[in-house]
Amino acid sequence: MDGKVTIEEHFALPDTLGPGSSELHRRLQDFDGERIELMDKCGIAFAILSLNGPSVQAQTKTAEAIDMAQRANDLLAEEITKRPERLGGFAALPMQEPDAAIRELERAVGELGLLGANVNGFSETNGANSPLYYDQPEYRPFWATVDKLQVPFYLHPRNPFFDQIPSFEGHPWLTYASWAYALETAMHALRLICSGLFDDHPQLQMVLGHLGERIPFDLWRADNCLQRNPKGMPAKRTLRAYMQTNVHVSTSGQFHDPPLHLTIKEMGIKRVLFSIDYPYESMEQGSNWFDEAELSDEERLAIGRTNALSLFRLELK
Ligand code: ZN
Numbered sequence: 001m002d003g004k005v006t007i008e009e010h011f012a013l014p015d016t017l018g019p020g021s022s023e024l025h026r027r028l029q030d031f032d033g034e035r036i037e038l039m040d041k042c043g044i045a046f047a048i049l050s051l052n053g054p055s056v057q058a059q060t061k062t063a064e065a066i067d068m069a070q071r072a073n074d075l076l077a078e079e080i081t082k083r084p085e086r087l088g089g090f091a092a093l094p095m096q097e098p099d100a101a102i103r104e105l106e107r108a109v110g111e112l113g114l115l116g117a118n119v120n121g122f123s124e125t126n127g128a129n130s131p132l133y134y135d136q137p138e139y140r141p142f143w144a145t146v147d148k149l150q151v152p153f154y155l156h157p158r159n160p161f162f163d164q165i166p167s168f169e170g171h172p173w174l175t176y177a178s179w180a181y182a183l184e185t186a187m188h189a190l191r192l193i194c195s196g197l198f199d200d201h202p203q204l205q206m207v208l209g210h211l212g213e214r215i216p217f218d219l220w221r222a223d224n225c226l227q228r229n230p231k232g233m234p235a236k237r238t239l240r241a242y243m244q245t246n247v248h249v250s251t252s253g254q255f256h257d258p259p260l261h262l263t264i265k266e267m268g269i270k271r272v273l274f275s276i277d278y279p280y281e282s283m284e285q286g287s288n289w290f291d292e293a294e295l296s297d298e299e300r301l302a303i304g305r306t307n308a309l310s311l312f313r314l315e316l317k
Contacts, residue, residue: 001291001300002043005308005316008118008154008209008252008275009047011079013072016055027279028052031079035278036086042287045305046316047278049076050090053120054158057095060124065094069104077112085317090118090154095134096125098142105142109149115312116151116207121158121188131161133188135195147201152248152311154207155189157181177253177280186213189247190222196234198246205246205311209275211259212249216266219243243267248311250275251303255289264299273311274304 012018012028027034031049039047051072059065069092076089091108093101108114122131134142146153159180162168174180189208198204208215215222223238235242244267251260252275264272276286290304309316 001304003045003316004043004274004287004290004304005046005048005314006044006250006275006278007048007207007273007308007312008156008250009049009278010052010280011049011076012052013055013068013075016052016068016072018052024279031087032083036083038278038283039086042283043291044283044287046086046088046308046314048088048090048115048308048312049080050118050154050156051076051092051120053156055120056092057120057123057158059094059096062094062096062100062125065096065123066100066104068092069094073104073108073112073114077108077114080113088312088314089114090116093117093119095119095123095132095139095142098139101142102145105145105149105151109151115314116153117146118154118156120156121184133191135191135197140197140200143197143201143204147204150203152205152207154209155185155192156209157185157213160184182210182213185209186215189213189215190239193239193242193246194233194235196236198242199234199236202245205248207248207250207273207311209250209252209277211251211254211263211272212243212247212267215239215243216249216263217259219266240266244271247271248273248307251286251290252277253281253286255281255286257294260293260295269299269302270307272303273307 017025056065056069072092080087080089091105091114093104095101105117122133159175219240223240248271249263250273274290276283
């Protein structure tokens with residue numbers, strides 16, 4: 001399929017490259033070479049880029065988080081200006097301090113023309129014992145700003161603090177993308193949903209990668225349990241209702257028909273958007289899978305392009 005739009009694709013600053021091969025590092029810092037060539041080859045018309053993780057969220061000093069987010073957003077905006085017909089961007093945000101995150105989001109959307117926020121899970125301030133989750137009351141003014149600006153908030157994975165989770169000890173193969181990312185990110189997303197955030201901001205839109213970080217698979221069971229015994233949960237509606245009205249998911253790193261079909265059935269066709277997670281995943285593998293996935297032409301067009309155009313209010317040629 002030509003004209004596809006992708007929404008979870010990454011770049012890096014020199015100081016956020018992290019572990020990985022020199023090939024990965026080169027691809028993370030490339031905006032207009034191989035990235036665009038691969039997009040052409042794979043039928044991807046437009047890609048919305050975000051800073052790689054955990055980067056800003058892992059800064060324990062707020063001033064450094066603010067500086068890193070500003071540098072990332074400035075670089076991204078500059079690269080987008082060179083080819084606005086092919087690239088868009090998400091803002092990185094210093095969530096360590098809600099007021100600083102509000103200021104940077106307003107600057108990134110209002111002045112730099114970025115299309116929303118992409119945040120790499122919880123933020124750190126004082127080390128491993130103090131992860132900041134954004135369902136906490138001090139973040140409500142931040143969410144009011146996201147709602148006011150009418151831009152999507154992408155909750156991107158990061159690893160949990162493994163020294164706080166004994167079950168990971170001695171099992172490094174379950175860390176990162178194989179298992180831990182979805183565990184951590186689903187928990188954070190459910191904290192936000194269950195906090196009643198979307199009752200106070202019914203228009204707010206959160207995006208999850210990796211076909212919803214396994215939440216669609218467990219939706220019926222979670223609702224069934226919570227209806228029997230909500231244990232004082234503040235949220236007023238079923239999890240299903242929020243997943244169908246306040247959450248979108250992308251196919252990043254999940255190139256397989258059965259979970260795609262399940263997600264469409266549980267959330268509705270309008271809630272699913274194509275993505276790769278380049279350069280951590282292969283643009284060719286993800287695109288070849290999607291182009292051949294068992295979908296009607298109408299469904300492929302919605303997931304591959306038009307759902308993204310409406311969520312981000314984009315007008316592409
Ligand atoms: Zn990613």
